[in-house]
Amino acid sequence: MSTSTSNAGSAAGSALRRGRRRPVDSTVRVLLVAAALVSVATTIGIVIALVQPTIGFFQQVSVVEFITGTSWTPTFAQKAYGVLPLVAATLTVTGVALTIAVPLGLGSAIYLSEYANPGTRKVLKPIIELLAGVPTVVYGFVALFALNPLLQKWWPTDDGPAFQNLLIAGIAMGIMIVPTIASISEDSMAAVPRSLREGAYALASTKMQVSTRVVVPAAMSGIVAAVVLGISRAVGETMIVTIAGGLTSDRIVLNPLEGAATMTAFIANISSGDIPVGSLDYDSVFAVGALLFLITFALNAVSIRMVRRFREVYE
Amino acid sequence: MNPTDTTNRPGVSIASVGAQSTGTTKPDAADPVMELSGVSVYYGAYEAVRDTSMPIQEKQITAMIGPSGCGKSTILRSLNRMNDLIPGARVSGAVTYHGQDLYAKDVDPIEVRRRIGMVFQKPNPFPKSIYDNVAYGPRVTGMQVASMDDLVEKALRDAALWDEVKDKLKTSGLALSGGQQQRLCIARTIAVRPEIILMDEPCSALDPIATAKIEDLMAELSNDYTIVIVTHNMQQAARVSHHTAFFTAELDERQERHGRLVEFSQTGKLFTNPADKRTEDYITGRFG
Numbered sequence: 001m002s003t004s005t006s007n008a009g010s011a012a013g014s015a016l017r018r019g020r021r022r023p024v025d026s027t028v029r030v031l032l033v034a035a036a037l038v039s040v041a042t043t044i045g046i047v048i049a050l051v052q053p054t055i056g057f058f059q060q061v062s063v064v065e066f067i068t069g070t071s072w073t074p075t076f077a078q079k080a081y082g083v084l085p086l087v088a089a090t091l092t093v094t095g096v097a098l099t100i101a102v103p104l105g106l107g108s109a110i111y112l113s114e115y116a117n118p119g120t121r122k123v124l125k126p127i128i129e130l131l132a133g134v135p136t137v138v139y140g141f142v143a144l145f146a147l148n149p150l151l152q153k154w155w156p157t158d159d160g161p162a163f164q165n166l167l168i169a170g171i172a173m174g175i176m177i178v179p180t181i182a183s184i185s186e187d188s189m190a191a192v193p194r195s196l197r198e199g200a201y202a203l204a205s206t207k208m209q210v211s212t213r214v215v216v217p218a219a220m221s222g223i224v225a226a227v228v229l230g231i232s233r234a235v236g237e238t239m240i241v242t243i244a245g246g247l248t249s250d251r252i253v254l255n256p257l258e259g260a261a262t263m264t265a266f267i268a269n270i271s272s273g274d275i276p277v278g279s280l281d282y283d284s285v286f287a288v289g290a291l292l293f294l295i296t297f298a299l300n301a302v303s304i305r306m307v308r309r310f311r312e313v314y315e
Numbered sequence: 316m317n318p319t320d321t322t323n324r325p326g327v328s329i330a331s332v333g334a335q336s337t338g339t340t341k342p343d344a345a346d347p348v349m350e351l352s353g354v355s356v357y358y359g360a361y362e363a364v365r366d367t368s369m370p371i372q373e374k375q376i377t378a379m380i381g382p383s384g385c386g387k388s389t390i391l392r393s394l395n396r397m398n399d400l401i402p403g404a405r406v407s408g409a410v411t412y413h414g415q416d417l418y419a420k421d422v423d424p425i426e427v428r429r430r431i432g433m434v435f436q437k438p439n440p441f442p443k444s445i446y447d448n449v450a451y452g453p454r455v456t457g458m459q460v461a462s463m464d465d466l467v468e469k470a471l472r473d474a475a476l477w478d479e480v481k482d483k484l485k486t487s488g489l490a491l492s493g494g495q496q497q498r499l500c501i502a503r504t505i506a507v508r509p510e511i512i513l514m515d516e517p518c519s520a521l522d523p524i525a526t527a528k529i530e531d532l533m534a535e536l537s538n539d540y541t542i543v544i545v546t547h548n549m550q551q552a553a554r555v556s557h558h559t560a561f562f563t564a565e566l567d568e569r570q571e572r573h574g575r576l577v578e579f580s581q582t583g584k585l586f587t588n589p590a591d592k593r594t595e596d597y598i599t600g601r602f603g
Contacts, residue, residue, distance in 0.1 A: 117402075195439040199500070201400060203452040203507060204429035213455065218442050 050293060053286035060280055066287065072249040072261075074284045075270070081284060083291065085249045089166060089260035093241055094234040096170025096256060097177060101230055104174070105181025106216075106223065112182070113189035114211045125186065132179035140243030143172035148244065164246035164259035172240050177230040184229060188222020189215050225306035232299035236292065238264040263292050348373040348511065348541050349394065353408035356389045356398060363389050364574040366408070369560050371511070376533060376542045378552035378582065381562035382597070386574020387545045390562070391513050394543060395431035396424040412511075429456055432509035436516040438496035440488030440503070445471075445480050448488040448499055452507035466506060474502035475532050494525025501532065505540070512536065514544040518551065530555050549598065552582065559585045561594045 058066070061081045069082015108128060112121050148168040152160050161167055192215050200214040216223065246259015247269065253260035261269065267285050275281045347370030354367045364386030371377050371394075379387040389398070396417060398404040410417045417427055432452075440448050449467045453460055460466050467484070471477040476498040480491070488499050497517060504512055514533075518526040533542055533555050546552050552559050560579040564572045578585060578594045589595045 193439070195435060195437060196441060198397065198400065198433075198435060199439040199441065199503075200451070200455075202395070202397065202428055202433035202435075203455065203503065204425050205455045206425055209455045213451070214441055 046293070050286055050290045053283040054290045056278075057280065057283035057287040060283075061287075070252050072266070074281045075273075076250070079280075080250070083263075083288060085252045086261060086263045086266050086288060087291075088252045088254065089241075089245070089249075090235055090262040090264070092166045092254070092256050092260070093170045093173060093245060093262055094231060096167055097174040097234045098227070098231065100171055100174025101177045101181050101234075102227060105178045105226070105230070106185055108178065108182040109185035109189055109223075110211050110216070112186045114207065114215060125183070128179050128182050130179075131175070132183075134176070136176060136237060136239040137243070139172045139176050140169075140240040143168045143240060143244040147171065159257070161257045162246065162259050164244055165257050166245055166253070166260055167256040169241045169245035170256065172244060173234050173237055176237070176240065177233050180233060181226045181230045184226035185219065185223045188219040188226070191222070192218045221306045221309045225303045228299055228303040228306060232296045232303065235299065236264065236296050238268050241265040242268045263288050267292075343372045343375070347371055348413065350411045351390070351394075351408070352411070354390065354393060354410055355407045356386070356393050357403075357405045357407070358401065359403040361571070362573055364562075367576045368408075369576060369579045371541060371543055372558060373541050374537060374539070375557040376537050376544060376555055377558045377560065378556035379543070379545045379560045379562060380547070380549055380552045381574070381577075382564060383547070384572060384574065385562035385564045387560075387562045388515055389574065390576075391515055391543060391545045392433075394511070394513055395428050395433055397428075397433060399424055429507060430509050431511040431513060432504035432507065433513040433515065434497070434500050434504055434517050437520050438493055438500050440491070440496050440499050442487060442489055444485045445488050445491070445499060446484040449502050449506050452503060456507055458507065470502040470506035471499075473505055473536070474498045475528065475535070476502055492525070494521050494528060497521060497525070497529060498532065501529075501536075505536070509540070511541040511543065514542065516545055516547060519547065526551070549586075553586050556582045558582060561585065561589075561591075561597065563593055563597070 066081055066083050068084070069080055070084050071080040071082050072085045073080045112125055112128075116124060144164065148161060148163070148165070151168055155161060196214055196218060197210055200210045205213070241262045242265045245262060245265050246253075247261050247265070248259055249261040249266060267288055270281065270285050275285075349371035350369075351371075352368050354364070355362055356364045367386075367390055369377075379391060381387050392398045393406050393410060394417075398406065406418055412427070412431070415422070441451060443451070446467055449470050450463055452458075453463065453466060468477060468481075471480060476495060479495060480499075488496065491499060497520075501512075501517075518529050521529065530551065533544070536542060537557075544552075544556065558579065559582045561577045562574050563577050564574050566572055578589060578591045580590070585594065586598060589598060
């Protein structure tokens with residue numbers, strides 16, 4: 001390796017010498033810093049890339065029209081740039097998804113944390129987390145071609161769900177975010193000190209009372225963080241809504257049985273089409289993208305704050 | 316050692332009254348409210364405490380003392396079936412409460428804990444308001460109460476905490492000092508009106524002033540409640556209790572440690588005139 005280690009006499013002295021491993025250390029350090037900077041740089045890059053076309057868009061369309069308009073038809077002959085139909089569809093799908101995911105996710109978390117014996121938990125938790133690894137295109141496909149036909153068949157009235165609709169997209173998305181909510185909620189419930197459970201049992205609580213009246217409230221900020229994270233995944237999810245959610249955007253669709261384009265579905269659709277760079281249509285994609293970025297950024301910020309607060313309570 | 320050893324030892328008789336220079340005395344009721352006979356507690360195959368027999372006298376304070384690992388907390392937790400929560404824990408022998416075996420098949424541990432409450436070593440108030448901490452027990456047990464406000468006030472008064480918290484009942488129990496938190500836990504326990512309160516080293520996390528307050532409170536509470544306290548502080552046992560049980564840990568032929576009860580008697584007698592050499596060694600060793 002080096003001459004200093006070959007000489008036994010100077011080995012003890014040279015071992016103290018500075019700089020033998022330092023070149024390796026500093027190289028590793030540079031690599032690690034670079035790795036950390038990539039994600040920071042990406043975020044900054046995205047913001048920069050979004051800003052210019054977004055400014056271009058708002059030079060031609062007023063912010064008021066964008067925020068309050070009730071029709072979004074950049075590809076029609078009669079163009080309109082009101083983003084509300086996209087936002088409404090996003091909110092509807094997210095609402096349906098949460099209606100499915102919060103009870104299922106919290107239920108699984110309570111079961112895993114309070115009821116399951118350690119062996120069962122060891123097997124079940126990774127399986128639930130595996131659900132998070134299913135590609136979203138699979139959820140979209142299953143929703144459109146397996147779940148929706150069943151929904152249409154079993155629907156009690158004649159005016160059932162359309163071929164593509166917000167309800168089925170929301171259901172699929174709800175199942176998709178169950179693992180997120182279950183896993184993070186379970187972590188925060190498991191972090192509730194055992195002494196609190198013992199205190200509750202010593203006051204003649206049943207297992208259900210310990211779970212719902214002590215453990216869940218004590219883990220609440222972690223649970224809220226899990227739900228917020230679930231919301232931000234739902235708002236940003238693209239594949240399911242593009243495949244199964246529908247494309248209507250010329251009016252606000254409030255009936256979840258109809259199809260409508262969400263913000264993400266619009267971006268995916270228009271981007272795969274043939275639009276000239278620098279045109280207003282092109283810029284409109286970035287305006288919607290910027291709005292989406294703001295919403296998910298705000299949600300993530302809220303979630304991080306919640307997680308931090310929940311950590312502070314017992315440490 | 317055979318199982319009859321403990322009960323046959325002269326010092327174990329609760330009827331014997333020695334010179335009383337420490338401890339408080341109180342006449343025993345005709346029948347003890349609880350009785351342990353030949354109780355052993357196992358964690359899996361391991362026998363943590365062997366063959367414990369002793370009475371718990373009504374409206375008196377019974378202290379359990381002894382070195383670490385002697386099984387005193389384990390025995391305490393067997394008195395209201397808290398050991399049920401530990402997987403693999405098992406109790407043999409009989410723990411009777413008003414003559415009823417607490418480990419009989421048809422006994423509901425929830426009902427047991429409603430009558431036999433527990434205060435823990437480290438104060439463990441719920442992350443709820445002071446009011447909700449006290450109201451928790453009455454709510455989950457479905458107690459019929461005319462006024463929850465009155466009940467909360469009475470419990471806090473009985474726990475000598477009311478004057479300190481009456482203006483901030485809506486603030487979190489976690490915002491209180493350690494000693495106040497422990498008194499809140501006592502208030503929370505007496506709010507469900509148990510007959511017996513078990514205390515597992517309730518002062519070990521507290522400073523001397525807070526400890527003195529809890530000790531005064533225990534003396535006060537023993538007018539209405541039966542108290543069993545585990546403590547590693549012998550002076551505390553001598554100060555507050557009427558009866559004392561001394562436990563120790565012994566190695567068996569396979570070098571495994573088992574806790575066992577060495578001596579049970581009136582506190583004054585146990586501390587001034589112990590019947591067993593091991594008790595005497597422990598007490599004098601500690602007092603120096």
